[in-house]
Amino acid sequence: MFLARCYESMLRWAQHRHAAKYLFVLSFAESSFFPLPPDIMLAPMALSQPKKALFFAFLTTLASVLGGILGYMIGLYAMDWVMPWLQNSVYGDSFIRVQGWFEQWGIWAVFLAGFSPIPYKVFTIASGAFGLVFLPFVGASILGRGARFFLVAGLIGWGGERLDGLIRRYMNTLGWLMVCLVMVIILGYQFLVAPN
Numbered sequence: 001m002f003l004a005r006c007y008e009s010m011l012r013w014a015q016h017r018h019a020a021k022y023l024f025v026l027s028f029a030e031s032s033f034f035p036l037p038p039d040i041m042l043a044p045m046a047l048s049q050p051k052k053a054l055f056f057a058f059l060t061t062l063a064s065v066l067g068g069i070l071g072y073m074i075g076l077y078a079m080d081w082v083m084p085w086l087q088n089s090v091y092g093d094s095f096i097r098v099q100g101w102f103e104q105w106g107i108w109a110v111f112l113a114g115f116s117p118i119p120y121k122v123f124t125i126a127s128g129a130f131g132l133v134f135l136p137f138v139g140a141s142i143l144g145r146g147a148r149f150f151l152v153a154g155l156i157g158w159g160g161e162r163l164d165g166l167i168r169r170y171m172n173t174l175g176w177l178m179v180c181l182v183m184v185i186i187l188g189y190q191f192l193v194a195p196n
Contacts, residue, residue, distance in 0.1 A: 019045055023056060024063040031067030032074060032121050038064065039152055046153040053157030057149040064145045065138065068124040072137060075128025082125065094118045098126045107136045114144025 016022060023045060027038040038060050046053035074082055086095055098118060101109040110132070113123035127137050 015044070015048070020056070020059060024059055027060045027063035028067035028070075030119075030121065031064045031124055032071035034121075035119075037119075038149070042149060042153055043156050046156040050157035053153040054150065057146075057153035060149045060153075061142065061146040064120070064149070065141045068120065068141045068145070069138065071121050071124025072128040072132075072134070075125040076131075077128070079125075079129045083129075086125070091119065091122050094122045095126060098122050099130065102126065102130050102132070107132060107140050110137055110140035111144040114141075114146075114148040120145070 019041070023038060023041045026034065026036070026041055030036060030038055042056055042060050045056050049056075086092060098109065101112070105112065110123055110127060113120050116123075124141075
């Protein structure tokens with residue numbers, strides 16, 4: 001019920017004259033603590049103003065990475081306080097899964113977070129908690145989140161309402177397909193450059 005009300009609010013905010021400011025705040029908050037992804041504002045804004053779609057994607061990426069830095073700091077400095085809540089929340093299983101991704105993929109897991117249906121905030125907090133190096137974390141966040149938001153805004157700005165509906169319907173499937181594609185690329189790269 002709470003999430004449904006939040007979702008409806010986000011759609012209304014997307015039509016507001018201060019929508020770009022709201023998008024920035026939502027994108028920042030989602031990266032560290034808020035439950036709803038910025039796509040729910042980014043998509044209708046790109047649809048209603050296609051010429052500004054790439055600007056909205058830039059704004060979303062910038063705010064998301066800044067919010068991700070806050071999430072990183074939470075994981076780095078406040079994990080003892082956050083962990084009991086995290087374990088008892090809907091993000092507990094995701095946090096354990098992300099830990100496995102970090103062990104297997106390292107910093108690439110942060111890049112994959114841009115496309116994964118696992119909330120980005122779980123990756124940002126885990127990055128600080130597991131001591132990922134800060135600058136590569138920021139770089140991977142810019143690449144992963146930027147790729148996602150520019151793809152969503154660019155496609156919706158170009159394809160209109162029809163494409164918006166398809167993206168919304170298949171977002172999780174598309175996200176997992178992108179994760180699989182990136183993993184194949186990473187494995188192929190590691191195989192090709194690994195010493196014989």
